[in-house]
Amino acid sequence: MFRSKFLTTRFVIAFIFVLVLSATAYAFAAANTVDASKAGDGAGTIAGYAVTAIKYTHDATAREKVASVSFAIDESVADTTNVYARLLAGTTPVESWSSACTFASARYSCAFSPSVSVVTVTSLQVVASSK
Numbered sequence: 001m002f003r004s005k006f007l008t009t010r011f012v013i014a015f016i017f018v019l020v021l022s023a024t025a026y027a028f029a030a031a032n033t034v035d036a037s038k039a040g041d042g043a044g045t046i047a048g049y050a051v052t053a054i055k056y057t058h059d060a061t062a063r064e065k066v067a068s069v070s071f072a073i074d075e076s077v078a079d080t081t082n083v084y085a086r087l088l089a090g091t092t093p094v095e096s097w098s099s100a101c102t103f104a105s106a107r108y109s110c111a112f113s114p115s116v117s118v119v120t121v122t123s124l125q126v127v128a129s130s131k
Helices: 009-031
Strands: 051-058 065-073 083-089 102-104 107-117 123-128
Touching (some): 051 123, 083 107
Antiparallel strands (some): 065 107, 083 123
């Protein structure tokens, strides 16, 4: 008797195994869930804040260094915790950003650690966010 290679017992068992494996993988993939999320793209205007009444405080032990800075910002962001400052020499940062600035008596106060040499400082950069 002549038996076709495609109808051998081994082939039929292997074929059934592949079908079961495929059905299991499909069922597993269909059971996966993804939480709802949002994504988007767009453009909007970023309005700046007016930083006024800037006051630098010198280091008590080294008068040639700036230990902290205080300033006022538009009332629209009063008492936010998202205010940071750093001192610049031209466009190059002299030190890293201050820790979060504190708010008291309508002014923000930002401490620099370590203190920054007055000789290198040319400007102040403030970042403020209401969110």
